[in-house]
Amino acid sequence: MPSAKIDPPSPGPTTRERVLQAAERLLGRGRAEFSMRELAAEAGVSFATPFNLFGAKGAILHALSAQRIETMHARFASDTPPGDAAARVLAAVGIAAAVMLDSPAVNRAVMAALGAPSGESGGVWALSRALWAEALGDGEGLAPRMTALARITLPDQLALTFRGALSFWTAGEIVDQDLAARAKAAAAALLLGFVEEQARDQLEAMLRELAGG
Template sequence: MSGQSGLGADDDAEGATGAAPLGRREAGKAERRRRIIHAARDLIRETGNAGLSMRALAARAGVSLATPYNLFGSKRAIVLAVLDDVRVYQDRSAHLTSTDPLERLFAAVDMAIEFYVDDPQFYKTLWAAVFDASDDVRSEIYNQARNEFWRHLVEATVEAGAIAEGVDVELLFKLLDRCFGAAMLEWVVGELSPDLLAPTIRHSYALVLKGAASAGWRDALDARLQESQARILRG
């Protein structure tokens, strides 16, 4: 959004007399928060920089310079709010109905990639920040909650008996995560097309998991491996 409402610094006022009903005041705050979040996403997308200029953000949202600080408290909190779709994604993934832990894991990968390729400029910028160890955005994306979400999916495959005894769950999780990150890096720098991003990650996951799988689960993983491999070779 581009501040098209024409509202300016006075937009931050919550009623000159202070007598506005609570519901009206809260609705006004919610609307300003929404405009700031949309403005932040637009700026990240347009500038290719996950670092936000608060002055530019306020101007784009049509609010006073103080408003983003008043409503969010810090630039970090705004970045977290912009990443709220991560929570939406995790909520959707938590409601996957399949009882097959491998199906849930691969479905979670597909859902994540769908988010990324639907808004490539935004997510390429964020993932570029992930690969920059000096950028604070990295810690907002690669945080404990994110890791626990994916670790839980891997642990579920172990609990179901899909993984052979003696395979360390944490090392398996980290290896899969490296596969994911490597594919994302190729996508960010333009070496991997959006159409091949999901198949590439699925192929890596199937190959790693097949090597770690117990005997009864290898055929299912081999089918996934062959399917993703064929998709990649078709280009």
């Protein structure tokens, strides 16, 4: 009889992934002030390994943040919603909020650590900007005279706006269940200046609902 085919084992995480996973576990246990020695022990690597891979703790936190944005990109790409640019942006906001709420304790800790002065720059803004540029696409449904300006300026402004919502969420001033609605309303307020007149009603209704009026 022919022997049964045995699938090769799946490759395990790389050393870099093990270090990032260890950082997530420490953050999830409330150890935002973990040392690089603690991180190395948690990851099961030598003390020098995190330094060799990342250089400093700040770079590890930036890498964790970049992972979140990459997940947002992947989810948006795999389930791009129908509709115009405004609808896609609002859907992307919902996806981004859901990613942050997958592990709220860890992600709050990442956001809090990134908000502290460190001298590290991990390119998070550029990654975030790319997500919103992808959501805007060619600007379908935007006022024709505003489309070019929107494609130049809105990705930056949406990145700033979503980061602002996350900052209030990190501080506990926005609760988990309100994060998506608050972030969508902020994006809707930005979009109001760029959509065609007939598209304004839905955005205005969203803002009125959040305001309770």
